[in-house]
Amino acid sequence: MAENRLDKRFKELKSENRKALITFITAGDGGYELTEKAVLNMAESGADLIELGVPFSDPIAEGPVIQKASERALKNGTTLEGIFKMIERIRQKTQVPLLLMMYLNTIFVYGTERFFAQCKETGIDGVIVPDMPFEEKDEIQGAADKYGIHNISLVTPASEGRIQMISADATGFLYCVSSNGVTGMRSKFDTDFSSFFAPIHKYAKLPCAVGFGISSPESAKHMSQYCDGVIIGSAIVHLVEEYKENAVAEIEKFVTSIRTALDEV
Amino acid sequence: MEKIGRFADIFGGQYVPETVMNAVHELEEAYNRYKNDEEFLEEYRTICREYAGRPSLLYYADRMTKDLGGCKVYLKREDLNHTGAHKINNVLGQILLAKRMGKKRIIAETGAGQHGVATATACALFGLECEVYMGAEDVERQKLNVYRMELLGAKVVSVNSGTGTLKDAINEAMRDWATNIDTTYYLIGSVMGPHPYPEMVRDFQKIISEEAREQILEKEGKLPDCVVACVGGGSNAMGMFYNFIPDKSVRLVGAEAAGKGVDTEYHAATMAKGTLGIFHGMKSYFLQNEEGQIAPVYSISAGLDYPGVGPEHAALRDTGRADYVSITDEEAVQALEYLSRIEGIIPAIESAHAIAAALKIIPTMDKNQIMIICISGRGDKDMQQIAKYRGVKIDG
Numbered sequence: 001m002a003e004n005r006l007d008k009r010f011k012e013l014k015s016e017n018r019k020a021l022i023t024f025i026t027a028g029d030g031g032y033e034l035t036e037k038a039v040l041n042m043a044e045s046g047a048d049l050i051e052l053g054v055p056f057s058d059p060i061a062e063g064p065v066i067q068k069a070s071e072r073a074l075k076n077g078t079t080l081e082g083i084f085k086m087i088e089r090i091r092q093k094t095q096v097p098l099l100l101m102m103y104l105n106t107i108f109v110y111g112t113e114r115f116f117a118q119c120k121e122t123g124i125d126g127v128i129v130p131d132m133p134f135e136e137k138d139e140i141q142g143a144a145d146k147y148g149i150h151n152i153s154l155v156t157p158a159s160e161g162r163i164q165m166i167s168a169d170a171t172g173f174l175y176c177v178s179s180n181g182v183t184g185m186r187s188k189f190d191t192d193f194s195s196f197f198a199p200i201h202k203y204a205k206l207p208c209a210v211g212f213g214i215s216s217p218e219s220a221k222h223m224s225q226y227c228d229g230v231i232i233g234s235a236i237v238h239l240v241e242e243y244k245e246n247a248v249a250e251i252e253k254f255v256t257s258i259r260t261a262l263d264e265v
Numbered sequence: 266m267e268k269i270g271r272f273a274d275i276f277g278g279q280y281v282p283e284t285v286m287n288a289v290h291e292l293e294e295a296y297n298r299y300k301n302d303e304e305f306l307e308e309y310r311t312i313c314r315e316y317a318g319r320p321s322l323l324y325y326a327d328r329m330t331k332d333l334g335g336c337k338v339y340l341k342r343e344d345l346n347h348t349g350a351h352k353i354n355n356v357l358g359q360i361l362l363a364k365r366m367g368k369k370r371i372i373a374e375t376g377a378g379q380h381g382v383a384t385a386t387a388c389a390l391f392g393l394e395c396e397v398y399m400g401a402e403d404v405e406r407q408k409l410n411v412y413r414m415e416l417l418g419a420k421v422v423s424v425n426s427g428t429g430t431l432k433d434a435i436n437e438a439m440r441d442w443a444t445n446i447d448t449t450y451y452l453i454g455s456v457m458g459p460h461p462y463p464e465m466v467r468d469f470q471k472i473i474s475e476e477a478r479e480q481i482l483e484k485e486g487k488l489p490d491c492v493v494a495c496v497g498g499g500s501n502a503m504g505m506f507y508n509f510i511p512d513k514s515v516r517l518v519g520a521e522a523a524g525k526g527v528d529t530e531y532h533a534a535t536m537a538k539g540t541l542g543i544f545h546g547m548k549s550y551f552l553q554n555e556e557g558q559i560a561p562v563y564s565i566s567a568g569l570d571y572p573g574v575g576p577e578h579a580a581l582r583d584t585g586r587a588d589y590v591s592i593t594d595e596e597a598v599q600a601l602e603y604l605s606r607i608e609g610i611i612p613a614i615e616s617a618h619a620i621a622a623a624l625k626i627i628p629t630m631d632k633n634q635i636m637i638i639c640i641s642g643r644g645d646k647d648m649q650q651i652a653k654y655r656g657v658k659i660d661g
Contacts, residue, residue, distance in 0.1 A: 057558040058427060058544065060439045061282050067426055079556055104280060105543045109557030131543075133286045135279055139543075156284045158446050166283075180284050181444030 002148050006097040006125040006172050009048050010207045010228070019262045020173075020229025021046055021220075022209055023255060024101065026053040026069035028078025029240050030247065032086045037248050038240070043096035045252050046259030048229070051128065052087070053237075054080060054102035061130035063184025065234040069241065080110055084122050091123035099126040099152065104139065112140055116147040126150030126172050134166050155200065156180060157191045167204040176200060176210045176227060184234045186213030197226045217261035224262055232258060270460025273584055276576030279459040281546045284443040288451075293461045295366050300468060305361065312357050313472065316390070317347045319354075321473070323480035323637070328607050336490065336630035338623070339637045341477045343501060344612060350642030351473060351501040352383040352454060358469030359452050360387040368450035370394045374438040376403055376431035376497065377568035377615065378410025379642055380454030385419035395419040398438045401429035403567045410646055428561045431497075431571045435545055455498025456575035459546030463576050470504025477637055478508045485635055491516040491626060494639035495618040496589065497533070497569035499578045501641035510586060519578060520622035522564035523591035531563035535574040536582060536589035542573075549576045565594040565654060568615040568642075596621040598654055601644060613642035614650065 013020050023042050027035050039050055053066060055073035062070065087098065100119070107115045107129070119127070126149060132139060137151060144151040150172030155163050158180050167174060179191050200208055210223050211231025220230045239254060240247045271277045279289055299305040313319040322342040330338045343351035363371060371393050375381030381397040388395035397419050404411055404423045414421050427433035435458075442451040456463045456470070474492075481489055492509055494502035496519035509515040524532035532538070539550035544559060552560040552572040564570045581587035592600075597614055600621035605611045612620060616639070623638045630636065644651075652659045 058432060058436050060436045060545075061443070063440075064426075071427075074558065081556075105551075105553070105557040105559075108543050109540075109553065109555070130282050131280055131546075133279065133281060133283050135286070139280075154283045156282075158284045158287055160287060162283075162286065177284065180446050182440050 001145055001171055004125045004148055004150070005095060006049060006150060009097050010173060013048060013228070019224040020048045020207065020209055021255070021259055021262055022049040022051060022211070022229055022231040023047040023236055024051040024053060024231065024233030025240065026055060026066060026073050026237055027083045027086065028055060028073035028076065029069040029237065030244055031076060032078070032082060034240070034245060034247065036086055036090055038251050039090055040093055041248050041252050042255050043094045045255040047096065047255055049097040049099060051099045051101045051231070051233070052083065054083060054100055054106055056103040056106060059103065061182055063182040063234060065185070065238050065241070066183050069237045080106060084118055087122040087124060097125045098123065099128055100124055101128040101130070104129050104132045107140060112143045116140070116143040116149050119149045120147040124149060126152050128152045128154070128175060130154065134162065134169070157196050163199045164203045167200070170204065170206055173207040173209050173229070174200065174204050175231070176208050178210050178212045178214070178223065183212055185215035185238065189213060193226050217257045220258045221261040221264065230262070270464070272577045272580035276547070276549050276579040277460055277463055278548050279546060280543050280548065281459045282443055285446060288442070288446050289459055291366070295362055296461050296465050299362060299365065305365070309358050309361055312361070313354065317353045317357060318345060319472065320476040321345050323477055323484065325484070326608050329604070332607055333624070333627045335627035336632060336634035336636050338627060339481065339489070339635065340610070341473060341505065341637055341639045343473060344610070344616070344640045344643035348379070348383045348386050349645065350379040350383065350613065351470060351504060352380045353386070354472055354504065355454065355466050355469040355500060356380070356383040356387045356452065359465070360391055360393070363450040363452065364391060366450065368448070370396070370445065370449045371452050372396045372398065372438050372441050372449055373452045373454060374398045374431065374434040375454065376434070376570055377566065378403070378407040378414065378646065379568060381419070381421070382410050382413050382417070384452050384454070385414040385417035388419060389417045396422060396441070398422050398424055398434040398441070400431055400434045401425045403430055403434070406650060407567055407646060430562070431567070432545070432559060455500040456503045456577060457498040457545060457547060457573065463547065466500055467503040467507060467577060470500050471507040473501065473504035473639065474506060474508035477505065481635065481637065487635070488512050488515055489637045490514065490630065490634040491518060491636045493518045493520065493619045493623045493626070493636065495520045495569060495615050495641060496574060496578060497522070497571045497615065498573070499575040501639050503575060503577055505639040506581070506587060517581070517587035518622055518626065519587055519589040520592045520618040521589055522566055522569035522618060523593045524563045524565070526593055527591050532591070533562040533564045533570050533572065534591040535572065537591045539574070544573060547576050549579045550574055565597065565650065566614040566618065568613070569618060590622050592618040592621040594654070598651060600624055601651065610640065611644035612640050613644050614647040616641045
């Protein structure tokens, strides 16, 4: 697959010997305008890649924070069509790599071919589909490849014996899920990270980023030692919930603090 | 060649998060090992007989037959099973499997509460920890079943997210499963979810049609002309249809919930109004909007209040082997009252949908023809709902 913004960003990070900061926000939560501002601000504040969550009525991989954000976004009329329009506006202002995190039904019903064509057209670099395992990826892989969009693979602490198979086909980066279960801020992790990451480092020939549960500069810094980047979602979405239209300033503070922690030697 | 876990090459699949894939494969392997294991099957048949009260009766509804003046009507009495519905057949099978897999904690989802009660019952019987997810709305309208589950030692978790009904209970059970994947067995109650559930649940329910086929041949010396069952996710219907599928002369009819009418916003008529989608681990028909958001559904029957349908039913419909009709709340309540008065059998409001569908077909059939209706459950749990629907106050 041809390189896109995402691959270039990981190459730059590697040459600078820096960790990737990947942030997540639910698209349309608080309105498109707020999402748009937050994305531009996060890119300025040190986020290397940004995931936009496409709201779904039944997000089975999400914990309560993102579930509620998804509900709020749907309630105020957010649609995939609207999100694509917003991405077009964002793309006029930034070249930060953008990913869509979404459920398979949204792609399927929109029309897989049409969806990936639209991703390419508007400037999306990858998709993360948490309810589509390796065994069912043919559902979208052909179209994703055709339009040069990464279909990001996930591995979890319950992926024993599957990491080699999944890594072999993975492109972009490998999404390492820190804990079994759903998204959400955690105060502690039960996973034994050294043994979780051992097979990942053995088999994965692409950048690896860890997500699910990371919510502070300390935990981001700590988790970054195991891989090439960290993913932060619920902690940011929580700020949107709490500060609403004033969330952007809070997100800026938070993202800056994570960036600073990751860049400390 | 049929793909593994697919029906008619399209429906089914394993669309679940990576976290549960090893568990899904582990279940698949365990099920494939035991489904033809004589010792396992003998244990299943024994517990169905000694504990659940099988075989269930095939009852000739004489007064109903005479009253309607069409074909001969038989009722397959799943309502007489222990715990009052067909749900126990599947639960006992899966519990025996979970036990062999060394699982100690069982979780389940429930709509009307019948699957939850059956699961709580089997967990009590085998001394397993049991947690049942139930939509907040359903907890409210099925209080009696909530109390039964708790009495049996299960923990009932009321689910407030989304629409607070069956689909949300399934979402929450799936989240629990992903979180506690090492210890927990997810006991799905219908012919839905990722492979191998649709196939496995059907196999544990097909005992209904195995018995019915034998019983009717014994009583009448011939096969029925029509078999009718209600369809939510579709487990009693798959069980009632399965052994008749190769008998091409037997018409198969599924009755789904039309609520206040399929042209209103208040129904759960997936076959009439659904479109192809991917949700809850399977590719099948779902009620959803043009952007693929799963629609809120409605039916007087909590057990049929689901926005999708099992993948094998989707295949049976698309291949033309089975027909599906939609029955409104009003038609179902009238059918419940009719059967109560004419045969002294109070069916579950779910099963009443099958009866209502049958009431439309029976008069069009000939008197030497035969119909079997599956009475999937008994109506005790619904009395408060029906009274409320009819404007009768029965609360103290």
